[in-house]
Amino acid sequence: MPQFERYLGIDYSGAQTPVNSLPGLQVYEATPNRLPCEIKVTQGIFGQPKKKYWSRKGIAEFLAHELQEGPCTLVGIDHGFSFPLSYFETHSLAHDWHKFLDDFQQHWPTDLDHMKVDLIRNGIEGNGYVRMGNSRWRRLAEQRCGAKSVFHFDVQGSVAKSTHTGLPWLRFLRQQLVTRLHFWPFDGWEPPLGKSVIAEVYPSLCNQNYTNQGVTSHQHDAYCVARWMRQNDLEDNLSAFFQPELSASEIKQASVEGWILGL
Secondary structure, three states, X not given: OOOOOEEEEEEOOOOOOOOOOOOOOEEEEEEOOEEEEEOOOOOOXXXXXXXXXXXXXXXXXXXXXXXXXOOOEEEEEOOOOOXXXXXXXXXXXXXXXXXXXXXXXXXXXXXXXXXXXXXXXXXXXXXXXXXXXXXOOOOHHHHHHOOOOOOOOOOOOOOHHHHHHHHHHHHHXXXXXXXXXXXOOOOOOOOOOXXXXXXXXXXHHOOOOOOOOOOOHHHHHHXXXXXXXXXXXXXXXXXXXXXXXXXXXXXXHHXXXXXXXXX
């Protein structure tokens, strides 16, 4: 029997501001009985003007609403959920993910309506200069799958902007949903039955498994994430992916840095 009643695959983008409508933001939904389909922004989200594409703020408010009362859902989002241990050590931060989110948002307030990552990087807004990272720093998960560092900006395939804009919205969801949403693996490696789960994903791990049906790469990535999660839940494989084969020291490190579902 599947653990989840719904699967949401989200391809993310760190471009522009949180309220900009972006084609790089895509949301696909699947259920145990239905393959993924695109969720379009067909009307104004919670009082916002009607837009052609999702905004980061729109996705966050959509998730906060849907996961409050909706079916048990597994959400996969394509951006980093934390930083390498080197970042915590350099800035003398406790190995506490929830405190990390608070500290990050105070220095990189990328959830403000007018805010762009480059405004903070260039010292015009925020105080990110005291919370900078190094592109040579990579999380254990990134080393394992060959992904770029969450601090590697301005290169093709970079997730740096997506990560730096997405982290404050994880904090928002934590505040809105309190105990209704399990942040994997930070709230524990084995999610409790009956609770919605949000996890970091890396579409490159699965997007070659499914044929692109003539959609954009962003749509295809979101589709593949939702389909992969659905398929592995139906095949009873998710429990193994929630408990990856890592040593005790690696588990300790990944509990702070995060892990990629499916790796």
